[in-house]
Amino acid sequence: MGISGKYYSTGCSVSSGLLPICFCFSFIICFSNSIDIISHTQYIKDPESIVSAGSQFRLGFFSPTNSTDRYVGIWYNNIPEFTVVWVANRQEPLNDSSGTVMIDSNGNLVVLNGRKKVIWSTNVSNTAKSSIAQLSNSGNLILKNGNNNETVWESFLHPSDTFLPTMRLGTALKTGEKQLLTSWEDDSLPLIGRYSASIVPLDIPQIFIWNGSSPHWRSGPWNNRIFIGVPDMHSVYLDGFNLEANPKEGSAYLTFSYVSKPDFMRFVLNSQGKLVEYRWNKRKNDWFVHWSVPNTECDVYGKCGPFGSCNAADSPICSCLKGFTPKSTEEWSMGNWSSGCERRTQLQCQRNSSNGEKEKADGFLALKMMKVPDFADWSAADHEKQCKEQCLNNCSCIAYAFDDNIGCMSWSRNLIDLQKFSNGGVDLYIRLAHSELGAGRNDPKAITTTVVLVVVVVIGTTIMAVFIYFLLRWMATQRGNLLIMILKDIFWSGKKKKKRVLLGEASKELSDIDMLEDRIKQGKSIDLPFFYLEELAIATNNFDAANKLGVGGFGSVYKGKLWGGQEIAVKKLSKSSGQGLEEFKNEVVLISKLQHRNLVRLLGCCTHGEEKMLIYEYMANKSLDALLFDPAKRTLLDWKKRFHIIEGVGRGLLYLHRDSRLKIIHRDLKASNILLDKEMNPKISDFGMARIFGGSQDEENTKRVVGTYGYMSPEYAMEGRFSEKSDVFSYGVLLLEIVSGRRNSSFYLHPDPSNLLGHAWKLWNEEKIWELIDPILGERSSQVEILRCIHVGLLCVQEFAKDRPTMSNIVSMLSCEISTLPAPKQPGFIERQISSDGDSSQNNRSVCSLNSISITMTEGR
Incomplete structure (x- = not known):
């Protein structure tokens, strides 16, 4: 407050x-x-x-x-x-x-x-x-x-009226324990006001704001990523929010943390019943409102009554669902919508035919981008069709909705607190009598609408045909006969191909993606565009060498530009690449399900015969190794940028390990797989080697060890065992490389013990660790932070997995939330003699209490 x-x-x-x-x-x-x-x-x-x-x-x-x-x-x-x-x-x-x-x-x-x-x-x-x-x-x-x-x-x-990072809001029905936010009586009086807010731990937890004992606002159900009734809540909120629910205990607790690192951030339930997110503006020395609810009349709980839908963009804002009519026409005409609506035609399954004729079955009407009603019942379902069948076979079920991360939601009582969104929300299917599904066909308003639509379609088609004609003539002079052939194939062939095909819904005619079917059948459909080879050839000027961004063991990467002007990076897998069909399928299926600011975005894929290509967002500053290990370009990476990259990669790994719907082990984290956008924001790429873990799975064995020597943990390289701690080891190597500006050039069982890890360990024990710092990092004020990063890096590369911290702890260590760090033990892949001169347990150093380390400025020579 x-x-x-x-x-x-x-x-x-x-x-x-x-x-x-x-x-x-x-x-x-x-x-x-x-x-x-x-x-x-x-x-x-x-x-x-x-x-x-x-x-x-x-x-x-x-x-x-x-x-x-x-x-x-x-x-x-x-x-x-x-x-x-x-x-x-x-x-x-x-x-x-x-x-x-x-x-x-x-x-x-x-x-x-x-x-x-x-x-x-x-x-x-x-x-x-x-x-x-x-x-x-x-x-x-x-x-x-x-x-x-x-x-x-x-x-x-x-708590009082303020929700802070690491604080917990929630309810345990079994014990009666509650953590509520309670508003002040007014902005200058801390007395407990009339509004309160917390989590309601039903089958599907939701946040509620109450006005006294009456609901005032509702977030909609939690789907393990977001609250689906908050349209401007996106996956970036995974940087902070976490909800732990135990249906058996009747408990649910919501927390958030400073993973995304705003300097100051808080949520306040104010005296007007608004939940407001404040962030501190350093430049103006003032708080600013980043987000708040409720914002419109439609956000107020049950504004339009039972079976009424609210749309803030309409006038009036309330309307009855199709197949329903106002309970009180007089009240609705006066703008009092709380009485709601009632069904016009009774459902077929709820009545018996009086004349013995068989009535047509009820059906469902889809309402797009909706805030689902309150009082949802949950049931397990793998897909929307199964959810529909469950509802159809239960006469008391009057609506259903399906969300990949929740499952099947259904409703058997009055539909209350419905809202139409302009973006966000989910599809809601309401049950109607068969006659209501076809209602409106003879309605003069509906006929007029249909005529208008037909006219618009005809005019639009004519304009498009003229545009295509002149486009073809222009392209013939600019691009040659190849492009003419492609456009003819797209627009005039009888094969009815689509330029983009959603992989989970692809036609059998598209044999190029048949090889993905076995992978797709194991999961759900994947909303990932499919590109044609010709389209990518045009975008990259026939994969011209001038557009080549880089080359690796997998093949080459080319810069391209689509017709709409969007810049892309096309990763073209070589036929002789070690990254084969399995890795290609793995990356297509896996990364399409992941969304995080520190993970590279996969835009689509392409297969044509033996050709396999992945299409990514274009990253203007290429990969981290291209800057970090280049003597001329490394000067672009001052300590502020390097620490930003260290934190960003840490957040990306934390998302993969803890916050994503799938628990992901990357297995090939290295400098060349960290891409940088034009603002130097880091994004983890190349998920061809990644593996999905089950909810309770911590470790897995493989006979096929893949990855890059020098970044592999000892237990993975030698025994094939990989886990979150394998990625932590790779992150530690990367962190030491970023701080030192040097490659970890060691290989598995290389005879020379003085690789980067060995060198860092030797300097640590000799209390000369500042000699590891890249000489171009001359910021005296940042030396303690740099030393802390080296300390964290050494903790990450310890020989035994059990000794390494989790990514959650690492992020807290880097932000100084954990102020005292344990002493690191010997790294993997170095000779034990390095530590024979001293007991490492004595070196329990913290950046906040540098007991025996004097700060020395490292100057460039």
């Missing part, structure tokens, strides 16, 4: 022994012993405060705008705008400046007024007198048992 108002400076009543003792000379400042605790002997009195170890948050006393009442709260410490994120004594403010926050004799954290009366308490029973309360750098106030350091209470489980 942003508050620009009165607050007091704070002073800390602590001994000098608790002064900060170490600093991070990087973008993030870390304190190892900050004044961040309240204990039985150490308390704060108004206007004193405590600050989290990383100086991110402060806890103390404040007064809202235009008020003299005093509250105990938590707010951002290092931004100029005073912004409260949590309040303790919301319902009982202090009326003077005599308040105290302390640990009482029972071990609870309490707020006392001037008469020593408890006005707020953590109120837990399993505490001890030695309890301490600590403010973490995430903004969480944690009460710990001093005897065993066990957490007995935390503010993140008792």
Whole structure:
């Protein structure tokens, strides 16, 4: 809740022994012993405060705008705008400046007024007198048992109006536990307001905002990637959001984290019932609204009543579904739509024919891009057809919808809170009597519409024919007879080919993609365009050498431009390539299901005889190795760009391992498979070797070891065992290459121990690790961050998989969310003698406490 108002400076009543003792000379400042605790002997009195170890948050006393009442709260410490994120004594403010926050004799954290009366308490029973309360750098106030350091209470489980990264919102029906956001009474009064928000853990979890006890807004079902009733929510939200649901326990919890790394970000339920996402604008030193709901009248729950559909682009906004009519015509004419609509014609399965004639069966009407109704029932189904059959065979089922990531949703009660979107949503199928499905054919309005459509089609066809005629004449002079032959084949042949064919729906006439059928039958249809060879030949000027972007063991990559002007990269697999049919099929089927800003986007594929091609988005800066290992071009990669690449690749791997619908092990991560767009954003490419893991699968064995020596983990190269930790090893090698600007030129069992990993390990043990840093990286202010990256890289390349961190931990380490790093153990593929001179366990270094490392500036020679 942003508050620009009165607050007091704070002073800390602590001994000098608790002064900060170490600093991070990087973008993030870390304190190892900050004044961040309240204990039985150490308390704060108004206007004193405590600050989290990383100086991110402060806890103390404040007064809202235009008020003299005093509250105990938590707010951002290092931004100029005073912004409260949590309040303790919301319902009982202090009326003077005599308040105290302390640990009482029972071990609870309490707020006392001037008469020593408890006005707020953590109120837990399993505490001890030695309890301490600590403010973490995430903004969480944690009460710990001093005897065993066990957490007995935390503010993140008792939120106010603000949802912060790593906080949890949710409900457990079995225990009655709830984490709700509750609005302030108004923008300057922290009293609990009338709006609340949380997760409802039904068969398919949803977010609800309530106005008192009545629903105010609904997100629609969670499909393991997004809430499908939020049209502007895309897969990029996977960078942060995660929902854990346990239907048996009746629980569901939503969290989000700083994987995408905005400096400050929070969600606030304001006093008007809006859930608002705020982000901090560094340049303007102010918060800006990035997203909010509800935004229109149609977002309000049940605006158009049962069987009514809302469309904010229409006037009036409410209308009855086809086959339904307003319950109260008078109320609808006055703009009061809450009474909703009722069915015009009873369903065939719900009545008996009085004259003995067999009535025609009910059918379904498809409504596109809809927010599905509330109260969905879930059932397992592999495809939409199966979902339809289940609904058709159940007379009480009046609508259904299918989503790949959810399964089959069906409805047997009134359809409420329907909304038509201009983008997003899913297809909803409503059950109607057969006569209603054909209704409107004799309607004068429908006839007029049909006539208009026919006229438009005729005129459009005539214009298109004239355009094609003149286009052919122009192309004949520009491109020659080859293009004429192609266009004739497309527009006039009787084969009825489509220029683009969705692989899952391809005609049997397209024999070029028959070889993918076995793969496709194992999954669902793949919405991936199919390109013709002639189309790609035109785009690349017959694969002219001047358009060649690069060449590898798989074949060559060419730059091309489609007719619409879109630039593409065509990866043409050589007939002698080691990347054969299996890898080609694997990449087509797998990457078409993945969407992330740090994964390269596959636009389509092409097969023609023995030719196999993949079409990608064009990346202006080519691959990372083309810049990193080129003496002339590497100067383009300053440390800021390199760290951006390190983080981006880390986020991409985290998505593959944890956040994507499929758990993916890449198996061939290396510098040449990291592509860079024009803004130097990194994108992981080449999924030909990737493998899909089941939900509970952690490891797999293969007899066919594929990949690139020097990037392969020991257990994979020697035993064929691969897992997430195999990718972590490759990421560690890549990270050390980026920092040092040198290739890891070692090979499996190479006799020379001084490869990049061995060299880094030797320097680490000799406490000369800064010598590994690329000499062109002369940014003195970034040296601590660079050293931290080397430390993380060494943790990634440890010999044994169990010792390596997960990608989730790695991302947290790089962002300094995990401030103290463990000592790395010996990397794989180096001789053990390197570490014989010293015990590596003594080198437990953290970038935030560089115990024995002095910072030396590396200058170019």
